[in-house]
Amino acid sequence: MNITLTVNGGEHTADVEPRRLLVDFLRSTVGLKGTHIGCDTTSCGVCTVLVDGTPVKSCTMFAVQANGRSITTVEGLKQNGDLSAIQKAFKEEHGLQCGFCTPAMMLVGTALIEENPDPSEDQIRWAISGNLCRCTGYINIVKAIMAAAETTREGASS
Amino acid sequence: MTATEHRPHTPPEIGGLGHSRKRVEDARFIEGRGNYVDDIELPGMLHMAIHRSPVAHARILSIDTSEAEAVEGVVAVVTGEFLAGYNLAWMPTLSGDTQAVLATDKVRFQGQEVAAVIATDRYVAEDAARMIHVDYEELEPIVNPQRSLEDDAPLIRDDKEDVESNLCYEWDSGDKDGTDAAFAGADKIVTLQTHYPRSHPSPLETCGVVADVNPATSQATIYMTSQAPHAHRTVFALVAGLPEQNIRIVSPDIGGGFGNKVPVYPGYVVATAASLVIGKPVKWMETRTENLISTGFARDYYMKGELAVSNEGKILGLRVDMLSDQGAFYADAQPTKFRAGLFHIVTGSYDYPVAHVATRGAYTNKAPGGVAYRCSFRVTEASYLIERLVQNAAYELGMDPAEFRLKNFIQPDQFPYHSPTGFVYDSGDYEAALRKAMGMVGYDQIQAEKEQARKEGKLVGIGIASFTEVVGAGHGEDYDILGLKMFDSAELRVHPTGKAILKLGVRSQGQGHETTFAQIVAEELGIPADDIKIVEGDTDNTPYGLGTYASRSTPVAGAATAVISRKLREKGKKIAAHLLEASEEDLTWDNGKFHVAGDPESAVTIQDVAFAAYTNPPPGLEPGLEGVHYYDPPNMTYPFGSYIVVVDVDPESGQWKVRRMVAVDDCGVKINPMIVEGQIHGGLAEGYAMSSMQYITFDESGNCIGSNFMDYLIPTAWETPRFELGETVTPSPHHPFGAKGVGESATVGSPAAYVNAVIDALQHLGVTNIDMPVSPDRVWAAMEKANSG
Amino acid sequence: MYPAKFDYLAPETLEEALSILHERGDEVKILAGGQSLIPMMKLRFASPPTLMDINRLPGLSRINRTNGTLEFDALVRHNDVVKSDAAKANHTVSRAAPWVADPIVRNLGTVAGSLAHHDPEGDWASVMLATGAELVLTSSDSQRTVKIDDFLVDMFTTNCLPNEMVTKVRVPAHSSRGGGDYQKLERKVGDYATVGVATSLELDEGGRVAKAGIALTSVFHHNLKVPEAEAALEGERPSDELFAEAANIASQVCDPASDVRGSAEYKRHVVDVFTRRGLAKSYETAKGGLT
Incomplete structure (x- = not known):
């Protein structure tokens, strides 16, 4: 089936089998390797991308379902060539170790801040509870999202 | 040595030890530009999928691959029979046993590798793998080690000659007679029987390989998820018979290891053999289910511990009897001379004269492994047993568990301390760590709250663990993997412009080596950390080393880095003397500068020295400023700490929630406090996981329960407790800069603290033990049993 | 995979x-x-x-509140319910929604799809049984409305015909004297329930229970409505003792299986505890509407 997706602002057209998962389309067809695969059961969330701004586990959506829709991956987080607030915050707050869950965590954090510019620690923990991390104990991921929310608020008010 | 604070010696612009330097590696990860094995795509690359046994124990009658071979896109189907033609059907394990690469005679666990499909596309490979048909004659599955050792149990390893039982090893340590005598004279004997359940490291990136063998040149480049690339190269040379100079192992970014990526797995071998035969690169990435059911389990120790105590509250001796469930192949990653890893460190943080530790292992119809999951060779099981046991001993003596510990700790002036099972603890101040944790948590206050809560019918518990680890193997005399001595190495090249590259035999899996190892060089040589690049994970371009596991990178490779830096500094001094026209003896070193003593104006920088090393070396001195050092540590290092957990238990549902988790760690001198904290956070979370929910079990047919993340439970941010960290600093006296290793302390120490807290909440009801995971149903069952008893 | x-x-x-x-x-x-x-x-x-x-079908993503009924279109996602003000009209629904799956899965998973799937460990079917929901099944030549009790046949089986599709789920809104809750014992976020209990209460003007709903998750081979326990409540004046009696009935009626989540005895016990707690919480809300 012939499909066209907008990925990080650019259009990508390809002929795919209906069973091809969105995550494989992004990784193999588009060639963006920042979206990872960690489980088979929609549990770990490392494949999370934004579909029309909403976090979705891309291992649990067929590429054909995303036909005509707009996808944001970690590679699309930079704005005008600059790291986004959340990317900076993950580095600043030591919010990552092995880096495997990081793209997903940053995307979920981005969507959360978009919806709730001033999230509490509990709200952040709840929002990322569909995404696993094995390295950090989540402490610094939560801190990073909190910090990114703060800089985003400051940026918006200045 | 006493617990002291440690402050940086270098200014931030140099960024030596003690600076919370932001991580260098983050730059690529936050942009999604990491390079993990699954990200590697080579021209013409094929994909592999493995057909696995659905049953736990069966004789293979026939394998029919014809339907799979007929699928469009399938290039080859590989069976054990085919591999046998290359003498590759079996391979050695890290414990000197053998393991089937693809089964030929029998399958010995559910999920065992039976055949592999190589195809042009991963989807096709998986379709075809399902079309391989195997006839099995089912045999009795053995799902626990107790049954395994009964006389009438069927023999699992009938492939081995001269083997008549399922006993896989028997090993003991300590003084049996002396221990028996101590027990005979004891006022009380406190006993704990517990099972540390089977667990799995399950890093979020599964294991995988891209094998690229050029049949014309027999050059094999193998990209794989490897915590120990050099050791793996040697294993590949031995297994596959390829000349070692033609094997290049590349371990790119690793999405977490935790011990899972230490062994060599059948999938790696099959992919390499397939690439050799087909002449194209072959990729194999595990699915999560494959990861959980076939590679690298951990723990699964059945432990009986007995503590002999006096009425005054002194420990007189320890007796341990342990039976391990090893699965179908004995594959523990561990030093050769210790058959149950370093489990005999079980005497813990306490001073008593005698102990005896008897261990046995049994084959069962389960996956092999026995990896050190975020742990130094079975220290986790040991630490858990002794910390649970002392807690129960305190209850039996009517003492406060903290008081009992304080009364029995090894004292600071006893170091180096010779333990009853032969370890020489390097340094420690256990009382300082526990007192600090007690202060942080407000121990007396919280005890009072607990008593008050009980009066109101609520259940509050306080659990302590005062653990001692043993990390940083070797020295080589006692510690080896398959004969390879457990040294590690560092090669430092200072370039003419004063920038440097450091090449290591270890491999980071998230620990931040690119950041911290530069700080070691910065400390020793005064070159700014930002000017130092770290290279690791490519065997063609790094010196030999045993790899990153068992918290050994900082203690061993970190030491090697410090030593080679110092050697180059010594050489630099000669060059500086030449440049300053002074004598070496008159020179003073100060953070990257040599100057004539008493005349700081008359100085040359390390950058001047580096330039001169290539442009103006002193006559008679070898040019250049490069060197390599192989470091064989004189002893292990012994990090320690005290953790205190406070829990609230729901008396009706058995659910429990961590109210406080205070962790005081002492890992000696820290390279980067930010990274140390991160390591501790992760370990505390994994300790919580094991204590509360994360385990693998089997039904009576040998079906794995815990074969995906819906059944193998990893806590999310919602369940994971908040942690409060504290520190003491007791340097290692034998490490070049006093560091001890920290990546695993929290996984080792914390499970007992969580479990002790839950038991503490229930002990007045008569509950003395709940095996992990301490799930709500088990808590409820323990309360019910205590009520009815 | x-x-x-x-x-x-x-x-x-x-x-x-x-x-x-x-x-x-x-x-x-x-x-x-x-x-x-x-x-x-x-x-x-x-x-x-x-x-x-069916994700491209237009106009199937609305949550409507009309005449005391809350209506979910076929493509209403779990998180739409979490975020919806209208959905607060039924307390059982609004309190259950955040417990379904995990936050990312909730962005795609649908209420109607979950009911049509009828996994006995799913949360929504219990919520619908407790609240007396009904479903609209549409085919190319007819449309019928089916009570949830009749819709759910057995695990993974409903009476939706092959030519039909669930187009709407209708839930009665709670009155000002109504309350509801969903108590779920899950081992972690995203886990299926070890035990789930949906409760719903409507009080009459005098404060007696006019209508009660209790349904259980994961303790029977399908989601289980407990009419015996509901009957014990109806017409009675709420009290801790009354709730305990109903909870006890629920715990007797269910028939859980022993597995890694716990023994049958344990699950039965949790049904008892959680039914009692759910009724108390439901009552807490409902009595706020008494004058």
């Missing part, structure tokens, strides 16, 4: 979708949120020959 091959249909209108079902309903599986179906396909527990993706 990857699904087996299938044919993919993505109709643009409801009429088109219904006509596909009319012609080949037996071989067509409807893909709504896909958060249960796709994992099952990846594990190859399910290999439907044809998937009909």
